[in-house]
Amino acid sequence: MSDVRVVVGPGVVADPTLLSEVAEREFAALGVKGHIRYARTVDELRPDGGIPVILPGPDPAARALMSEPVGPVVWLDLTRDDRVSPGKDARHLHGRGVDGLAWAIRHAVHRTRHSARRITYGPHPDQWADLYLPPAAESPTAEPPTAEPPTTGSSSGGFPVIVLVHGGYWRSIWAADLMEPLAADLVGRGFAVWNLEYRRPDLHGWQATTADVAAGIDALAPAVEPALDLSRVAVAGHSAGAQLALRAAADGARVALAVSLAGVLDLVEGERRWLSSGAVASALGPEAHVYGAASPLSRLPLKVRQLVVQGSGDDLDLVDFSRRYARAARESGDDLTYLEMSGDHFAVIDPATPIWRTTAVAMANALR
Known part of the structure; x- marks a missing residue:
């Protein structure tokens, strides 16, 4: 199985250490390899392989990217947003706070295994x-x-x-x-x-x-x-x-x-x-x-x-x-x-x- 690649977009309001702790705990629980990185630009949000979980953040260009056909991404908003229509093969989870990162990683891995x-x-x-x-x-x-x-x-x-x-x-x-x-x-x-x-x-x-x-x-x-x-x-x-x-x-x-x-x-x-x-x-x-x-x-x-x-x-x-x-x-x-x-x-x-x-x-x- 490919690594899980969590990407955090510009402007996401959350403690980076806490996000890393949640991600690492979930990687271990699922028995997968994974890493988390922080994008400085919207272009760096685009998936580059692996199992992508992306927190787009508030930038309008990042929000627009969510509706593009960029593959089987799990998009995650820590806050609620009912207006998102993700692109083909993508999924959108939202409104579950920081703990939503754990759910997003689980969902992404589940899709590759089953x-x-x-x-x-x-x-x-x-x-x-x-x-x-x-x-x-x-x-x-x-x-x-x-x-x-x-x-x-x-x-x-x-x-x-x-x-x-x-x-x-x-x-x-x-x-x-x-x-x-x-x-x-x-x-x-x-x-x-x-x-x-x-x-x-x-x-x-x-x-x-x-x-x-x-x-x-x-x-x-x-x-x-x-x-x-x-x-x-x-x-x-x-x-x-x-x-x-x-x-x-x-x-x-x-x-x-x-x-x-x-x-x-x-x-x-x-x-x-x-x-x-x-x-x-x-x-x-x-x-x-x-x-x-x-x-x-x-x-x-x-x-x-x-x-x-x-x-x-x-x-x-x-x-x-x-x-x-x-x-x-x-x-x-x-x-x-x-x-x-x-x-x-x-x-x-x-x-x-x-x-x-x-x-x-x-x-x-x-x-x-």
């Missing part, structure tokens, strides 16, 4: 999903993967599908790259993965968000990929994405399993407790009746098999939501498995953690 087919399900740039297939699906002569479980392909040759719905408290600075580590892990376990992007309500309104998740799941069809076993589809959402995933199941999405990973499962109480500085009201608006209609807890029974996963070291409100939801779902007659283990909010989407490994096996067992 191939996916991007499929659109609508005309907006955010209406797409990345489809990942197990090696056995891409190469008929390849041996199936031997991770836990040993083989998830069905006797007919189709692979079960996991639809991943990212969280981020319904805010546009967070995107489907959050779920890429899980996509890679699940493909290695023999699943096909549909990593779903959708319009977020802070820019497009709540109805657009819920419509996109439904349409994105419905877009799975034999025409997309004949190797998929569409009788074994799970939708798995993280945090706010879990609310969207379980809401889709309640609305009749064709799924055999709905999975909550540290989910925001009680929107009524989430708004009352001002969760994440008012994220519920910001996403859904001021009308209280909307919260109940969108809240998984208020939609029980879902009449779909469910797996609720919660890290015990997470925000205590989310622990409370998951426990109360699991109890209420069982009382409503739903078939639900509750899994609570050590871990924080992101442990449930980290392939290296025991809670995720246990979750992956539970999902495989549910889709047998």
